[in-house]
Amino acid sequence: MLSERRLQVLRAIVQDYVGTEEPVGSKALTERHSLGVSPATVRNDMAALEDEGYIAQPHTSAGRIPTDKGYRLFVDKLAGVKPMTAPERRAIQNFLDGAVDLDDVVARTVRLLAQLTRQVAVVQYPSLTRSTVRHVELLSLAPARVMLVLITDTGRVEQRMVDCPAPFGETSLADLRARLNSRVAGRRFADVPQLVEDLPDGFDPEDRGTVATVLSTLLETLVEENEERLMIGGTANLTRFGHDFPLTIRPVLEALEEQVVLLKLLGETQDPGMTVRIGHENAHEGLNSTSIVSVGYGSGGEAVAKLGVVGPTRMDYPGTMGAVRAVARYVGQILAES
Amino acid sequence: MLSERRLQVLRAIVQDYVGTEEPVGSKALTERHSLGVSPATVRNDMAALEDEGYIAQPHTSAGRIPTDKGYRLFVDKLAGVKPMTAPERRAIQNFLDGAVDLDDVVARTVRLLAQLTRQVAVVQYPSLTRSTVRHVELLSLAPARVMLVLITDTGRVEQRMVDCPAPFGETSLADLRARLNSRVAGRRFADVPQLVEDLPDGFDPEDRGTVATVLSTLLETLVEENEERLMIGGTANLTRFGHDFPLTIRPVLEALEEQVVLLKLLGETQDPGMTVRIGHENAHEGLNSTSIVSVGYGSGGEAVAKLGVVGPTRMDYPGTMGAVRAVARYVGQILAES
DNA sequence: AGCTGGCACTCGAATGCGCCGAGTGCCAGG
DNA sequence: CCTGGCACTCGGCGCATTCGAGTGCCAGCT
Numbered sequence: 158m159l160s161e162r163r164l165q166v167l168r169a170i171v172q173d174y175v176g177t178e179e180p181v182g183s184k185a186l187t188e189r190h191s192l193g194v195s196p197a198t199v200r201n202d203m204a205a206l207e208d209e210g211y212i213a214q215p216h217t218s219a220g221r222i223p224t225d226k227g228y229r230l231f232v233d234k235l236a237g238v239k240p241m242t243a244p245e246r247r248a249i250q251n252f253l254d255g256a257v258d259l260d261d262v263v264a265r266t267v268r269l270l271a272q273l274t275r276q277v278a279v280v281q282y283p284s285l286t287r288s289t290v291r292h293v294e295l296l297s298l299a300p301a302r303v304m305l306v307l308i309t310d311t312g313r314v315e316q317r318m319v320d321c322p323a324p325f326g327e328t329s330l331a332d333l334r335a336r337l338n339s340r341v342a343g344r345r346f347a348d349v350p351q352l353v354e355d356l357p358d359g360f361d362p363e364d365r366g367t368v369a370t371v372l373s374t375l376l377e378t379l380v381e382e383n384e385e386r387l388m389i390g391g392t393a394n395l396t397r398f399g400h401d402f403p404l405t406i407r408p409v410l411e412a413l414e415e416q417v418v419l420l421k422l423l424g425e426t427q428d429p430g431m432t433v434r435i436g437h438e439n440a441h442e443g444l445n446s447t448s449i450v451s452v453g454y455g456s457g458g459e460a461v462a463k464l465g466v467v468g469p470t471r472m473d474y475p476g477t478m479g480a481v482r483a484v485a486r487y488v489g490q491i492l493a494e495s
Numbered sequence: 496m497l498s499e500r501r502l503q504v505l506r507a508i509v510q511d512y513v514g515t516e517e518p519v520g521s522k523a524l525t526e527r528h529s530l531g532v533s534p535a536t537v538r539n540d541m542a543a544l545e546d547e548g549y550i551a552q553p554h555t556s557a558g559r560i561p562t563d564k565g566y567r568l569f570v571d572k573l574a575g576v577k578p579m580t581a582p583e584r585r586a587i588q589n590f591l592d593g594a595v596d597l598d599d600v601v602a603r604t605v606r607l608l609a610q611l612t613r614q615v616a617v618v619q620y621p622s623l624t625r626s627t628v629r630h631v632e633l634l635s636l637a638p639a640r641v642m643l644v645l646i647t648d649t650g651r652v653e654q655r656m657v658d659c660p661a662p663f664g665e666t667s668l669a670d671l672r673a674r675l676n677s678r679v680a681g682r683r684f685a686d687v688p689q690l691v692e693d694l695p696d697g698f699d700p701e702d703r704g705t706v707a708t709v710l711s712t713l714l715e716t717l718v719e720e721n722e723e724r725l726m727i728g729g730t731a732n733l734t735r736f737g738h739d740f741p742l743t744i745r746p747v748l749e750a751l752e753e754q755v756v757l758l759k760l761l762g763e764t765q766d767p768g769m770t771v772r773i774g775h776e777n778a779h780e781g782l783n784s785t786s787i788v789s790v791g792y793g794s795g796g797e798a799v800a801k802l803g804v805v806g807p808t809r810m811d812y813p814g815t816m817g818a819v820r821a822v823a824r825y826v827g828q829i830l831a832e833s
Numbered sequence: 834a835g836c837t838g839g840c841a842c843t844c845g846a847a848t849g850c851g852c853c854g855a856g857t858g859c860c861a862g863g
Numbered sequence: 864c865c866t867g868g869c870a871c872t873c874g875g876c877g878c879a880t881t882c883g884a885g886t887g888c889c890a891g892c893t
Contacts, residue, residue, distance in 0.1 A: 182885050195837050200886070218843045218885050257721075258655060296630055296646070306644060306652070308634070314644070316652045317596060318833065383595075392730060393748035406744075410731035495656065520856050533866055538857070556856050556872050 159209070165192060166202045167211055168235045171223050175473055180220030225436035225470060228448070232433050232474050239475035241483045245273070249487050256491065259283070259312040263388050266464065266488050271391025273480040276468035277413065278391045279451075281423055283311040283461040283492070285384040286347045293341060295334045295371070300324040303367075305374055309346070311456055311492050315384070319374045321367040329364050333371065346379055385420050389413055391466075398469050408443030413467070422449060429453030429460035431478060436470045446470055450477050454485035456492035464488065497547070503530060504540045505549055506573040509561050513809055518558030563774035563808060566786070570771050570812050577813035579821045583611070587825050594829065597621070597650040601726050604802060604826050609729025611818040614806035615751065616729045617789075619761055621649035621799040621830070623722040624685045631679060633672045633709070638662040641705075643712055647684070649794055649830050653722070657712045659705040667702050671709065684717055723758050727751055729804075736807050746781030751805070760787060767791030767798035769816060774808045784808055788815050792823035794830035802826065 159167075169190045173181040183196040183203060192199065203221055206212045211227035214220070223231065241249070252269050256262040263280050270278035288309035296304040301321040308314050336359065340352045353375070357368045378384060392413065395406050412418050418441050425440075426432050431452045437445050448470045453460025465481055497505075507528040511519040521534040521541060530537065541559055544550045549565035552558070561569065579587070590607050594600040601618050608616035626647035634642040639659040646652050674697065678690045691713070695706045716722060730751065733744050750756050756779050763778075764770050769790045775783050786808045791798025803819055 180885090184885075196885095197837055197839090198835085201836090204887080214886085216843095216845060219845075220885065291636060292634055292642075294632060294634060294644070296632060298629060298646075304630075304646065306632070308636075308642065308654075312656070314652070314654045316646075318650070390752060393745055393752060396745040396748065407731055407734040410734065414728060414731060518856090522856075534856095535866055535868090536864085539865085542858080552857090554872095554874060557874075558856065 159206070162192070162194070163202045163206060164230075164235060165190075166199060167206055167223070167227060168231060170203075170206075170212060170221060171227065171231045171235070174222050175471055178471065180215055180222050182220035185220070222471075225438065228435045228470055228474070229438075232435070236475045238431075238482060239479040241479055246483060249273075249483060253487050253491050259314070259495075262312070262488065262491055262495075264390075266484060267388045267390035270464065270466060270480065270484050271394060273484070274391075274466045274468065274477050275397065276391060276394050276466045276472065276477065277389065277409075278464075278466050279413075279419060279423070280388050280464040281420070281462040282386045282388070283309065283313050283455070285309060285313065285315065285379055286381065287345070287455075287459070287461045288313065289343060289345050290341045290349065291343075293334070293337050293375070295330055295337075297325070297327060297330050303330065303371060305371060305378075307375070307378065311461055312495050315378055317374050317378055319371050321370055323363065323367055325364065325367045329360070329367075333360070333364075333368055349379060350376055382417075385424075387416055387419060387423075389419075394468075405446065409447060409467070412441050412443035423451055423463045423465065429455075431482060432465075433474065433478070448472055448474075450474070450481050452481050452485045454489045454492075456489060461492075497544070500530070500532070501540045501544060502568075502573060503528075504537055505544055505561070505565060506569060508541075508544075508550060508559060509565065509569045509573070512560050513811055516809065518553055518560050520558040523558070561809075563776065566773045566808055566812070567776075570773070574813045574816075576769075576820060577817040579817055584821065587611075587821060591825050591829050597652070597833075600650070600826065600829055600833075602728075604822060605726045605728035608802065608804060608818065608822050609732060611822070612729075612804045612806065612815050613735065614729060614732050614804045614810065614815070615727065615747075616802070616804050617751075617757060617761070618726050618802040619758070619800040620724045620726070621647065621651050621793070623647060623651065623653065623717055624719065625683070625793075625797070625799045626651065627681060627683050628679045628687065629681075631672070631675050631713070633668055633675075635663070635665060635668050641668065641709060643709060643716075645713070645716065649799055650833050653716055655712050655716055657709050659708055661701065661705055663702065663705045667698070667705075671698070671702075671706055687717065688714055720755075723762075725754055725757060725761075727757075732806075743784065747785060747805070750779050750781035761789055761801045761803070767793075769820060770803075771812065771816070786810055786812075788812070788819050790819050790823045792827045792830075794827060799830075 169186050170181050173186065173189060183199040186199055187196050203212065207221065210224060211230060212221040213224050215222060249269060253265055256265050263282060266280045267278045288311050291310050292308045294306040298304050301324045303319045303321060303325065304316060305319055306314060306316045336356065341349050344352060353372050356372060357365045360368050392410065395409060398405050422439060422441065433448060433450050435448045439445060439449060446469065447467050449465055449467050451463045451465030453463050455461040464485055466477060468477065507524050508519050511524065511527060521537040524537055525534050541550065545559065548562060549568060550559040551562050553560060587607060591603055594603050601620060604618045605616045626649050629648050630646045632644040636642055639662050641657045641659060641663065642654060643657055644652060644654045674694060679687050682690060691710050694710060695703045698706050730748065733747060736743050760777060760779065772787045774786060777783060777785065777787060784807065785805050787803055787805050789801045789803030791801050793799040802823055804815060806815065
């Protein structure tokens with residue numbers, strides 16, 4: 158176990174390095190932090206920390222920088238979550254109020270988060286399967302063509318075109334609409350499959366094919382991989398990462414475009430609380446030198462999706478975590494109101 | 496007026512520079528192109544082209560590179576549009592078929608265009624105002640809360656929540672829905688404002704307030720600046736731009752995030768044909784060293800939106816223009832089918 | 834036992850210098 | 864009007880040198 162002072166040295170190294178982006182040496186450390194000991198002592202501590210794998214030297218004879226393991230310890234034991242100041246909280250609220258629909262809420266959230274953290278922001282749309290059904294609408298666009306519209310309690314709207322095997326009358330459609338809604342309205346999407354299982358049975362044989370088609374389209378829309386979407390913003394902040402660009406920035410941009418990858422990373426933990434994945438803890442290779450701070454958000458107590466930021470491992474963790482947490486809370490409020 | 500040979504020299508310079516990304520000199524030119532004259536002659540021509548402002552030297556005693564004016568001449572007079580090969584056309588079609596809804600069409604188009612051109616792709620969602628109304632749906636979610644859903648012939652769906660000043664019964668709602676649709680279905684969105692102007696007159700006084708609220712929300716949704724959206728992809732290709740990254744890439748990423756800026760640029764010309772804006776021709780400063788190739792697309796003969804790519808001024812114009820045109824055509828087909 | 838000052842050493846970054854060569858402009862001759 | 868020849872320019876590259884922040888280790892002090 159590391160002594161108290163060594164932990165403080167590690168904390169100081171992380172803080173300085175995050176601030177200056179340059180390897181930090183023993184002398185600079187004692188000058189900028191009142192550790193109460195001389196540089197020589199700090200050097201010994203640093204050597205110990207290096208042995209344990211918490212810090213490393215980029216070159217022989219340069220200062221130390223924290224390793225992923227060092228950041229991990231910092232986040233787990235040494236850093237708190239920096240709460241937002243009152244003006245910041247007001248700004249968040251102002252910025253999010255006045256969104257006209259869910260798309261707008263998500264878009265504003267992304268912009269806000271990117272601005273607050275000066276990093277890349279990622280916001281997942283409220284999951285369908287974890288939301289409840291507000292309404293299912295069926296519209297007849299042509300005799301054998303129906304549009305299916307799903308509306309969730311979080312305001313998300315999803316639509317699909319359905320080509321019916323046979324013409325489907327207005328009255329049958331109204332019938333289906335009514336029965337469907339009476340079964341699923343207010344229920345969780347995840348339960349929909351069972352709820353509609355025997356629905357075709359109540360219809361005329363000639364209509365059953367169409368009903369089945371509509372239902373299967375409905376279920377398809379709920380399949381996990383189709384229903385998850387996300388919005389990304391603040392990519393311009395990537396240019397602040399480092400100066401060795403092509404190598405650093407390229408794979409990150411690529412990973413961000415592969416939304417599937419991000420969704421998987423966000424979904425890896427079901428824990429709705431704050432998650433921090435540091436450097437190589439991210440399965441995806443392109444994100445090996447980035448950290449992801451994410452947290453669940455939702456309209457009620459329950460998390461319906463995640464949001465977070467992607468930044469360099471060398472980031473201001475307390476500040477970022479504070480911003481992410483605060484934004485998630487306000488978004489939850491907004492969703493609950495609508 | 497420039498002589499025929501000088502134009503050929505310019506063309507050769509553009510082609511070589513686009514290929515190698517390095518300033519091209521007189522000797523290299525005569526070697527790689529059969530111009531039939533000696534380097535010395537080419538030098539004279541180059542001096543003339545430089546006087547006219549078509550090319551420039553980055554430093555004294557380095558080769559020449561085309562200026563924006565040079566690219567302009569190249570695009571207008573010297574370059575054709577390179578048609579897609581048959582396999583490429585098939586690939587486009589395969590990639591776009593199988594999209595399940597409009598979001599999917601747009602998402603696939605962006606990915607496709609980014610891949611084909613290896614540049615940043617931008618696709619504007621079909622404009623509401625330039626589309627026609629397929630259906631307007633009203634859903635009662637609570638006694639005094641209505642959801643308004645607009646569906647266009649291109650498959651775009653837009654929804655808004657409406658808080659009514661007074662409770663609004665199911666029958667009144669059905670009435671409004673029917674009257675509204677009989678007036679606007681099949682008409683162009685742009686004409687909707689006049690078409691619904693006197694609609695509240697036919698309702699009970701107690702309902703008029705609500706009807707007016709619903710209509711004003713409908714009209715709000717059609718306001719130009721609210722209704723335009725776009726999707727961007729392929730930003731990872733920016734890393735291929737040059738090697739002086741922060742300065743080049745940063746403002747471009749910023750401009751891309753400011754969707755308003757891009758929408759303005761795309762909308763600057765109403766011409767549905769292909770538009771190429773080169774370097775400083777783009778009003779936005781961050782895009783001064785990029786070119787934008789865009790073209791209108793639409794389900795019928797009419798263009799409902801634009802799509803295009805953003806790349807370095809030093810891009811393969813014929814190839815890019817070919818890809819953009821081809822993709823626009825296929826997207827138009829897909830939209831017409833749905 | 835732990836902390837400190839001193840000291841020799843390392844090595845990357847910055848600086849300066851000289852060479853090389855691609856590319857140019859100009860000119861006289863075909 | 865084209866061409867070959869020629870003197871000139873100047874950015875890039877390789878190399879040597881210097882500079883200094885930072886280190887590890889050790890002997891001595893508390």
